[in-house]
Amino acid sequence: MKPNFDMDALRTMVLGLELGSFARAASQLGRSQSAVSMQLKKLEEQAGKPLFRRNGRGLVPTEAGDSLLMYARRIIALNDEAAASVGAMTAAASVRMGLPQDFFEDVMPDALGQFSKKRPAIHVEVRAGRNYSLEEEINSSRLDVALAFFKANSSNHGTLIASLPMMWFGGKGMSRSEVQDPIPLVVFDHPCLFRQAAFQVLEGKKLRWRLSLTTPSLPGVWAALQSGYGISPRTSHHVPPGIRDVGAEFGLPPLPAIELRMLTASELSPAAADLRDILYQVVRNRVGETIVEPRKALKLPREIRARP
16 A cells, blocks of 8 residues: 655654754654654655664755655645645645845735735745755755846756846946956855856956955845945846946946846646746846847746746
């Protein structure tokens, strides 16, 4: 007979591995550590093979455990969505979305507003992240859908939404004399595609630069530019007041375009698929004015192409 995996045990497994500690999972779930251990043992009995191995004082998944973890997330998401649809649970089912900080002030509210009208009972978990971390979370099924920047011609990453010009930005009151040798740069801390592009372009032209300010925060970048602390490579999407394109005025070398791509998990619940479609259309509408490549060259997801 095929095993019927215990839903509570699957939830414990997912939570423990996401928290990096089954002791913390036990505390969050209000269970004893021995009860959690029994749940994990039950899963291994149902699977017929080891799902975890010791790594120091903790547990990490085996290859079989990794495989079950991927399915466990999907099973839980579908179970919760089904329960919500018939009013059988008070807590909402969840979908998980990852975004660069560039899209938090305009894309996210628009997408969430449309999604809440279509799926009012669904909880949305939103995470800000760097490109590499968002892609990792998609690949490990910790996120359902994400937007991420990639170098041009990165055809092996998700679905292309737009190719956007990268520009040099500075404060409105900044003068060319303030951008002396070396050029003061305001950038994200490592790793960052915008940062890498700036370094490569400047070094290719044998122009000296210095790091004026580094931060993991996009509002921090904008604040530094507004105060005249340096210049920064970004796209023109949702640039705040007090900042302007200074590239041509200051004689700076042109920057390459950067691609915005949509990443999705291998399996999506119906609610997650709705969020993906809404997010795609919202982003296309928001970035349409700055797209470099013609719209006809873009590859739309099959589900969106098929819709009237």
